[in-house]
Amino acid sequence: MGIIHTSRIKSPWIMHFDNSSCNGCDIEVLACLTPLYDVERFGIVNMGNPKHADVLVITGPVNYRTARVLKNLYAQVPDPKMVIAVGTCACSGGVFHNCYNILGGVDKVVPVDVYVPGCAARPEAIIDGVVLALQKLAKAQGVAK
Amino acid sequence: MNQFWIAVIAIIVAPIIGGLLAGIDRKITARLQGRWGPPIIQPFYDLFKLFGKSRIATSRMQLVWIYGYLVFMITCLVFLVLKLDILLLVFLLGFAGVCFVLGGFSCKSPYSHFGANRELLQMLSYEPVLLLTALGIYAQNGSFMISEIFNRPEPLLASLWPIFIALLVILTIKLRKSPFDISTSHHAHQELVKGIMTEYSGPYYALIQLTEWYEIVLLLGIIALFWANPLWVGILIALAAFVLELFIDNIAARMTAGWMVRFSWAIGLVLCILNIAYLYLMKGVS
Ligand code: SF4
Numbered sequence: 001m002g003i004i005h006t007s008r009i010k011s012p013w014i015m016h017f018d019n020s021s022c023n024g025c026d027i028e029v030l031a032c033l034t035p036l037y038d039v040e041r042f043g044i045v046n047m048g049n050p051k052h053a054d055v056l057v058i059t060g061p062v063n064y065r066t067a068r069v070l071k072n073l074y075a076q077v078p079d080p081k082m083v084i085a086v087g088t089c090a091c092s093g094g095v096f097h098n099c100y101n102i103l104g105g106v107d108k109v110v111p112v113d114v115y116v117p118g119c120a121a122r123p124e125a126i127i128d129g130v131v132l133a134l135q136k137l138a139k140a141q142g143v144a145k
Numbered sequence: 146m147n148q149f150w151i152a153v154i155a156i157i158v159a160p161i162i163g164g165l166l167a168g169i170d171r172k173i174t175a176r177l178q179g180r181w182g183p184p185i186i187q188p189f190y191d192l193f194k195l196f197g198k199s200r201i202a203t204s205r206m207q208l209v210w211i212y213g214y215l216v217f218m219i220t221c222l223v224f225l226v227l228k229l230d231i232l233l234l235v236f237l238l239g240f241a242g243v244c245f246v247l248g249g250f251s252c253k254s255p256y257s258h259f260g261a262n263r264e265l266l267q268m269l270s271y272e273p274v275l276l277l278t279a280l281g282i283y284a285q286n287g288s289f290m291i292s293e294i295f296n297r298p299e300p301l302l303a304s305l306w307p308i309f310i311a312l313l314v315i316l317t318i319k320l321r322k323s324p325f326d327i328s329t330s331h332h333a334h335q336e337l338v339k340g341i342m343t344e345y346s347g348p349y350y351a352l353i354q355l356t357e358w359y360e361i362v363l364l365l366g367i368i369a370l371f372w373a374n375p376l377w378v379g380i381l382i383a384l385a386a387f388v389l390e391l392f393i394d395n396i397a398a399r400m401t402a403g404w405m406v407r408f409s410w411a412i413g414l415v416l417c418i419l420n421i422a423y424l425y426l427m428k429g430v431s
Contacts, residue, residue, distance in 0.1 A: 003193050004193050004194065004196060004197035005197070006190075006193075007189075007190040007191070007192075007193035007194040007197065008194050008197060010187070010190040010194070011187065011190040011191045011194045013191075035178055035179045035180045038175070038180040038181055038182075040171070040175060040180065040182060040183050041180075041181050041182065041183060042183075043183050043184075043187050043190055043191070047339075048339065049339045049343055051201065051343070051344070051345070051346035051350075052339065052342075052346060052350060054194070054198075076201075078198045078199045078200075078201050078346050078347045079198065079199040080198070080199075
């Protein structure tokens with residue numbers, strides 16, 4: 001219901017944050033923004049500023065240093081917000097899971113709404129992840145089709 | 146009473162036109178970059194979404210300034226549609242810019258301060274040219290009233306074309322398009338995070354977007370004045386100028402702030418002053 005609820009689904013602005021990954025997933029996230037995949041068709045825009053973002057796209061496993069940063073960024077995103085963990089590392093720690101400085105997946109620090117698996121996660125999967133997050137948001141607001 | 150309704154209609158219709166222009170902007174930009182681009186009404190989705198977000202304010206003063214920015218911009222638009230004094234319009238536009246800058250300065254974030262400083266430099270580069278535009282219209286018409294422009298049979302463009310070119314440069318600066326997007330920039334190419342808009346979020350950011358839409362309509366309206374008789378030619382010229390800005394935005398890289406001031410003064414001020422001097426010399430002869 002309501003034009004605001006519809007608009008939330010139509011215009012997810014993402015902010016991309018990389019914890020301590022190998023950079024593989026970052027490149028895939030950025031690939032989504034290139035003309036080949038062109039996520040701006042769906043109203044998705046990459047913002048550099050947590051205060052303007054709706055969806056946090058997080059790659060890489062959380063370590064002791066980035067946990068603090070991640071919490072801070074999460075707190076700065078205005079509600080309603082979604083968190084997407086992109087890549088195996090962000091989901092569970094992945095290949096880094098038993099390093100001495102790694103806490104584990106993103107959900108150790110902030111609540112995660114959607115997990116996108118893959119090492120590296122493919123751009124199609126990332127776009128699917130954002131769509132899934134929006135469906136979740138729509139269901140939560142009672143505007144699901 | 147009639148005037149009142151004209152003003153009300155303008156205040157309601159201007160953001161709709163501005164939003165559509167912003168949507169066309171994003172579509173054309175996407176096509177120029179080989180992408181499909183968002184739907185034309187995407188800016189409205191963005192706006193309503195932002196209005197629905199939670200309110201986080203970093204400083205209360207900031208909110209006062211942002212409302213001031215909006216109110217002054219709307220007042221400018223009312224001055225334009227009621228065909229009042231163009232000199233006062235330019236001053237009010239300056240007040241609107243000052244409100245925006247003070248909003249940037251009123252919180253502690255260094256990004257916001259950097260953006261506000263650069264916005265000040267932008268004002269330094271466009272204000273003199275806007276002022277000289279008003280003076281040029283005065284030199285031609287003998288009056289600052291916009292209604293006088295509509296009374297003249299021949300268009301202003303015939304005698305004021307150097308000022309028109311200067312105004313096109315100013316339009317690029319005012320719309321914050323490349324190569325002049327130094328204080329803040331639009332989507333996906335952030336410098337200084339988001340510059341002066343860093344600290345605004347949710348509904349307050351939406352208010353800034355709304356003000357920008359008013360600003361687009363206002364500036365294109367001023368450009369349309371250069372061919373006020375018949376007005377539709379002026380509107381076509383304004384739309385052509387808008388599309389030209391999009392092309393410049395996509396082919397130009399961002400330049401430094403110092404370069405911007407030098408460029409706009411070297412081109413804009415010189416063209417304006419030559420134009421006005423020529424008009425006065427001609428009047429002296431005849
Ligand atoms: S999931 Fe694979 S590609 Fe992605 S950050 Fe981890 S190791 Fe790199």
